[in-house]
Amino acid sequence: SSSGLIVSFGEMLIDFVPTVSGVSLAEAPGFLKAPGGAPANVAIAVARLGGRSAFVGKLGDDEFGHMLASILKDNGVNGDGILFDKGARTALAFVTLRSDGDREFMFYRNPSADMLLTEAELNVQLISKAKIFHYGSISLITEPCRSAHLRAMEIAKEAGALLSYDPNLRLPLWPSPEEAREQIMSIWEKADLIKVSDNELEFLTNREVDDEAALSLWHPGLKLLLVTLGEKGCKYYTKHFRGAVEAFVVKTVDTTGAGDAFIGSLLRKIVDDHSIIEDEITLREVLKFANACGAITTTKKGAIPALPSEAEVIKLIQG
Numbered sequence: 146s147s148s149g150l151i152v153s154f155g156e157m158l159i160d161f162v163p164t165v166s167g168v169s170l171a172e173a174p175g176f177l178k179a180p181g182g183a184p185a186n187v188a189i190a191v192a193r194l195g196g197r198s199a200f201v202g203k204l205g206d207d208e209f210g211h212m213l214a215s216i217l218k219d220n221g222v223n224g225d226g227i228l229f230d231k232g233a234r235t236a237l238a239f240v241t242l243r244s245d246g247d248r249e250f251m252f253y254r255n256p257s258a259d260m261l262l263t264e265a266e267l268n269v270q271l272i273s274k275a276k277i278f279h280y281g282s283i284s285l286i287t288e289p290c291r292s293a294h295l296r297a298m299e300i301a302k303e304a305g306a307l308l309s310y311d312p313n314l315r316l317p318l319w320p321s322p323e324e325a326r327e328q329i330m331s332i333w334e335k336a337d338l339i340k341v342s343d344n345e346l347e348f349l350t351n352r353e354v355d356d357e358a359a360l361s362l363w364h365p366g367l368k369l370l371l372v373t374l375g376e377k378g379c380k381y382y383t384k385h386f387r388g389a390v391e392a393f394v395v396k397t398v399d400t401t402g403a404g405d406a407f408i409g410s411l412l413r414k415i416v417d418d419h420s421i422i423e424d425e426i427t428l429r430e431v432l433k434f435a436n437a438c439g440a441i442t443t444t445k446k447g448a449i450p451a452l453p454s455e456a457e458v459i460k461l462i463q464g
């Protein structure tokens with residue numbers, strides 16, 4: 146398609162999830178591979194909706210890395226920004242939702258290939274073509290990837306891209322909650338568009354989730370702040386208006402990737418006309434579409450397999 150390019154920057158990894166639900170990692174009788182990593186999910190969400198996206202990040206030159214690169218390619222994501230590290234291996238996560246409702250994580254990141262992307266390795270040409278540059282915060286945790294991340298943001302901004310930030314907090318990855326908060330906020334004011342979940346809003350502001358808490362995260366250059374609320378939909382804040390858009394009622398089986406589907410679909414809708422953000426009626430239509438994408442993603446297991454096509458979204462919206 147001739148739609149504008151959305152470049153998504155950061156980590157891609159494999160989540161190993163137990164073959165049965167509600168067990169601890171130690172009790173799991175076996176594991177299934179689920180490709181993930183929020184920035185990669187967003188790139189695929191965009192492509193599945195017929196948009197143009199590229200992923201920029203580093204994978205291990207191993208079986209898992211090549212599998213992930215193929216998944217991006219098979220889903221129509223431009224892979225010109227993907228690198229393979231000769232030494233380090235692809236990041237892995239073991240994740241389970243235990244019967245007590247808590248998530249248990251174990252990571253292979255010591256260091257994994259994604260953490261070793263350097264500034265010099267960035268595909269400047271590709272990043273300069275972005276109409277939207279999207280990123281998370283996990284790539285900020287350690288050098289050299291942190292510098293690469295900051296430089297990539299600069300390149301995109303200089304080329305006129307809209308900067309889109311979803312901090313995507315995975316707390317166990319940081320040395321401490323304080324460091325997580327500090328790193329997430331260190332690039333806050335560079336973003337044109339920010340999406341946080343209610344949990345992230347609570348964590349970042351240390352207060353109850355409400356409009357005041359959300360507005361305490363406002364910065365002067367910001368164009369749009371979104372707060373996702375799971376089955377309660379989302380809230381939006383701009384310089385001129387604010388409001389809420391209801392979620393769709395669906396049979397939820399696994400919420401993994403809902404936030405990525407939400408932001409990916411929003412970016413897909415605004416990439417060719419950033420001024421949509423300034424028109425509340427159109428923005429609400431786009432957010433309804435994004436809520437539908439998030440909802441559909443919760444009806445199937447995993448993130449990538451659950452990301453919807455445009456036809457599926459239209460079907461849900463039209464009932």
Ligand code: ADP
Nearest residue numbers: 342373374375376378392397403404436439440
């Ligand atoms: P995150 O994955 O970032 O925590 P959310 O879980 O809030 O984000 O989900 C993002 C969006 O997906 C929500 O704003 C909502 O529109 C949709 N969504 C998430 N969970 C549900 C659900 N259980 N039922 C319907 N829609 C949902």
